[in-house]
Amino acid sequence: MYLLENKGVTAPKGFYASGIHCGLKKNNSKLDLALIYSEVAGNAAGVYTKNKVKGAPIYITKEHLINKKAQAIIVNSGNANTCTGDDGLLKAKEMAEFQAKALNIKTDDVLVASTGVIGVPLNIDKIKNAIPLLSKKLSTEGSEEAAYAIMTTDKIKKQLAIEFTIGDKTVTIGAIAKGSGMIEPNMGTMLSFLTTDLNISSELLEEALRESTKISYNRVSVDGDTSTNDMVLIIANGLANNEKIVSKNNDYYNFLNALNKINVSLAKMIARDGEGATKLIECIVYNAPNKEDAEVLSKSVINSPLVKTAIFGNDANWGRILCALGYSGININPNTIDLYFKSELAEIKVCENGKAIFFDELTAKKILSKEEVKILIDMKSGTEAAVAWGCDLSYDYVKINGEYRS
Structure with a gap:
């Protein structure tokens, strides 16, 4: 091929x-x-x-x-x-x-x-x-x-x-x-x-x-x-x-x-060409109970304006990701979830079992500054996975859509 x-x-x-x-x-x-x-x-x-x-x-x-x-x-x-x-x-x-x-x-x-x-x-x-x-x-x-x-x-x-x-x-x-x-x-x-x-x-x-x-x-x-x-x-x-x-x-x-x-x-x-976008975001949810749950969870994260703006600002604000998982409508156990950020630079773990862990904020910022960023979510509750794609939400998005007809 x-x-x-x-x-x-x-x-x-x-x-x-x-x-x-x-x-x-x-x-x-x-x-x-x-x-x-x-x-x-x-x-x-x-x-x-x-x-x-x-x-x-x-x-x-x-x-x-x-x-x-x-x-x-x-x-x-x-x-x-x-x-x-x-x-x-x-x-x-x-x-x-x-x-x-x-x-x-x-x-x-x-x-x-x-x-x-x-x-x-x-x-x-x-x-x-x-x-x-x-x-x-x-x-x-x-x-x-x-x-x-x-x-x-x-x-x-x-x-x-x-x-x-x-x-x-x-x-x-x-x-x-x-x-x-x-x-x-x-x-x-x-x-x-x-x-x-x-x-x-x-x-x-x-x-x-x-x-x-x-x-x-x-x-x-x-x-x-x-x-x-x-x-x-x-x-x-x-x-x-x-x-x-x-x-x-x-x-x-x-x-x-x-x-x-x-x-x-x-x-x-x-996704990469999103209006005003500066980054492609790939969200991978894995070890979920079934593929349908994994898909809904990954979409919920990709859709979150707070997650999008955090990625735009290179801010490893992992709490926003847990929040998006929590309101997805899927029955999850937040106490089993691990979160990672990954780019071509490196991979960093930012949350373990739904709780804060120490991580180097400067390294995380550098990882998130790349044009392609991955959010990896280990549900630790099954064997199925799904991926969704989106982009960050920048100042230019408002400008482009505020002036669309003009």
Whole structure:
């Protein structure tokens, strides 16, 4: 298995992409419309936000995926097309219709996504007028432009690809993603689009996507807000010509492992790129009674504003971590918990059996000053573990979100 960091959604056979500026963003230098296209229709699946308030594109995409087929994805940034009523639904549908006509494919084979400001009517004319150029610019080198075009407050583009083998065939998965704020376990203002040339049944493709999302994007938190437009979409066009995967055999699990690797990598990129973030935080809860408890506990710590601000200030305030474990809703024994901080510099134990121990505060401060910090929590009450990812909470987070619409 090879991780291809400079490749994205066009790495698999038969996929093309493009990204342009259509005018939804005020800054002419920022791309705001992206297209991903497969030369043949493929099996497809999606996972969506659990927020009760959903963007119009989600309803259209779910409708188009009833047959579990897709050939293209059109995405705009700069406007979420959310809380826009029937007008928003009509415009999301028109995005698919206009794009389908330009590509000479079925409207139902076009999936739609949007991200940006909520509650503002979408200027569909800007998108309609740009679709001819967007379609003309499709190329096997277009993944990077597409990755830039879906960004909002992201500081960095997020794209990856992975190569692996099934039998004697080389299979590739490519992806682009966006997300840096309103990220909370169960997804928040994050979009991820995956392409693969794997030949797999639509049922197993959907199951693999759901399983992979659980241990990747659903374990990321930036600020505890769950957004309205989040979705993860995947298209598998079968052009790798491997023997079709129709059961959970070794080939299926090879694919799932590769899918997990790419999704976890993107999830960590999203956490690292949190609005105003200076550090990636990884919280590992281990020796818990079961995996479900470990997951809830790790998320509770990652979600805590007090833990986030302590990490930002390089403050080994381990009491805040115990506090977050205590209000998680999980029945824990605080008198068995050990806590550690770890980075590339060193590892230090700061709490034993839920009580204070002596540790060198200066060493702890140096450990916490690194760009990647791990919080290790030994529950000493079982054998299961889980990990969640997040970021620190800085002054810039308030500045970015206080000025988002301006």
